Amino acid sequence: MANGVFHTGYGIEIELTHADLGHPDRPGLFDEITQPIDQRERELLQCLEHHKRGVCKAEDEDRSPWMAIRRRTVDGRTTLVAAHLPVRQRPTAEESDKHKAMKERIARAADRHGLTAEVEARSTDGRVRNDVLVSGDAERIGWEAQYSPITAATVRRRSQAAADLGILPLWITNSDRAALINRAPWARVDDFSWKDIASPRTRQGRPRGGTPSSANVSAIASVGVPSRRWCRATLSSLPVPSTTAAIFAAASATMSSVAS
Secondary structure: OEOEEEEOOOOEEEEOOOOOOOOOOOOOHHHHHOOOHHHOOOOOEEEHHHHHHOOOHHHHHOEEEEEEEEEEEEOOEEEEEEEEEEOOOOOOHHHHHHHHHHHHHHHHHHHHOOOEEEEEEEOOOOOOEEEEEEEEOOEEEEEEEOOOOOOHHHHHHHHHHHHHOOOEEEEEEOOOOOOOOOOOOEEEOOOOOHHHHHOOOOOOOOOEEEOOOHHHHOOOHHHOOOOHHHHHHHHOOOOOOOOOHHHHHHHHHHHHHHHO
């Protein structure tokens, strides 16, 4: 439980211990933040730790950084407290369609460059599943097209399991709030419809990429660094800009940092 949250819509910190929530100029704020979750945006209220540091301890316990406000009464005195919402488990129909389209796009790109792509690839022991496992020469990249919410603990567990088999995990997301960011090698593309993702003509937007933080590097460091040619081949034809140099550079930088 916490006594403060960050309002993502207004960009303000809310003090739950203050009668006016720290914002006397916003008389309707109390009613807004105490609405039922199904009547407001789920990501309206953010954990202060997550807002300031980009991570919070609750994510390691399979909870989200998004908050709900509850009333708690002790000895006849009622106070407001903030509690972490659970991670939504079931993907929406739209998320499922985007996920499928992205898997198919990655597989087509790999095939065009003479690489082997296996969709929904599973290891022989069943511990590792990749959305698309791209193989060529002696290198393998396990692509994860993540459009639905996922916990930080799950990202770490699946990345570690892939690394143990010599597979470099590479996560794709369309959200700058995804729990996978900075916890494994990742790239972010703009939010296209599933039809645009499926279309080979879609090349718009500005890709972003990144590396795990130092606390998350060691689990993947032994996998090695695929060559730039390898990065170009496996990343080609994603729904990113007409010049894909930016995402190639981001992927190369990610992999170099992980292996260092």
